[in-house]
Structure formats: C-alpha cells, structure tokens
Amino acid sequence: MPKLYIIPTPIGNLEDITYRAVRLLREIDMVLAEDTRTSQVLLHHYGIERKLYAHHKFNEHASVEEVARQIEAGRDVALISDAGTPGISDPGFLLVRTCLEHGIEVETLPGATAFVPALVQSGFPCDRFCFEGFLPQKKGRKKRLAALAEEPRTMIFYESPFRVVKALGEFGEVFGPDRRVSVSRELSKKFEQTVRGTIAEVIAHFEAHPPKGEFVMIVEGAGGKQPTAEENE
Secondary structure, three states, rough: OOOEEEEOOOOOOOOOOOHHHHHHHHHEEEEEEOOOHHHHHHHHHHOOOEEEEEOOOOOOOHHHHHHHHHOOOOOOEEEEOOEEOOOOOOOOOOHHHHHOOOOOOOOOOOOOOOHHHHHHOOOOOOOEEEEEOOOOOOOOOOHHHHHEEEEEEEEEEEOOOHHHHHHHHHHHHHHHHOOOOEEEOOOOOOOEEEEEEHHHHHHHHHHHOOOOOEEEEEEEEEHHHHOOHHHHH
16 A cells, blocks of 8 residues: 655765665655755765655645645655654654545654754763754743743753854753753764753853854753652652
8 A cells, every 4th residue: 555654864964864765765656855955965865866846844734635645546655854854843744644634554764863862962861851842933932941941851952053052041041050951063964063061151162162053952851860750650
C-alpha cells in the first residue's frame, strides 16, 4: 500500500543521512520539500535526480488534502525539511494528521534532529527534558517563560542568531542569572561550538562574540536536578 514517508535530512553535515533515506528518496514517486532549492543541494550531492514539490508553512494548509489524494491514487510520497526531522519545529504535523484521518499509513525514519546532540553534550540531565522549540517572537513570549520558571526538567529552545542575546537576557530575568545554560551553534558543521556557563557568563560571551549560525539553547531545570521517578508519582 502507498504511504507517507517522513524522512529526516542532515542538520549541516551532508554525511549525516541514512542509507535507507537515500534509497527511498531515489525510489519514491513524489518528494515534498520545505525549500526546494535547499533540498536540491542534498539530492545533487547523492546523485538523485528528482523533481521536488514545495510544502512549507505558507502552503501546507491548502495542500495537505491534495497530497493525501495523491497517496490514495497510488503514489508513495516523502516529506523532507531543510534540516532535521520534519514536524520538529518544521512543517509536517498537519500532513501527518491529514494522512492518518484518511487512513493512510505514515512511516517515519529515524535520523538527525538538532536538539539531541545539543542536549546530550550539555552536561545536564537528559533522561527527562522539556522541548520548547522556538518561543513566540512577540506576543506570549514572557508569559511562556514565566510558566517555565519552576520547571525541574532540562529545557530546550531553538533560537535565531538575531535573538540569542535577547533570549538569554529573558532567561536571566525569569530563571535568574546564575542558572546554567549550554548554547550550541552550527551543530555538525565546520564551526560547531558549544558555550557553557551561567546565563550571565554566556550573555557576556555572546556580547563579545556576536552570534552566528543556527542555535540550540539548553537550560538547566529548576533546582539543578531532575525529578526522581518517586517525585513524579
């Protein structure tokens, strides 16, 4: 039976893709991409000649039903994003939900996701964590952070380089300047870097070294420890 395949792509280093992902991208009838120009670079690297169809946050509401009809007509469809796993702070959720509503099977391949290496190398507990992705840019931003003030789990945020210092300042206001953070940028790329320290120390670093690249920000949970299984009951 035809199905929807969710295929992760590298977050930077083009070698970070599975053999199965490359094979499927060669075989599948229709490939949807967040940005066809970005994804064409990946496909060209692996010698995959394939027409890509745009599927992004600006057109996904209008296109998901048509994609479902294509699968019901017998075409296997794959969804890829610019980097990482579709659906994780990228388009994907609406398409998956629509396909499931149509009784279409969805198969998600394991693969790259930016927050996992950033979390593991942060040095903070990673058996339980709170993934927040991108905070609202304007309305609701401070309210969301205030709701996390007493969160005991390690917290994960994505941020653009233009708002890194602003976000760290807001973290300091809500969590306190002595709360520890680990900020990773350009994961898997040539200039990969992780800066660890208190919020105040990391702010000072990025004020002296203007942020560049893609960022994952890991914030220590309240109390500096994870809740135990007994505490969660």
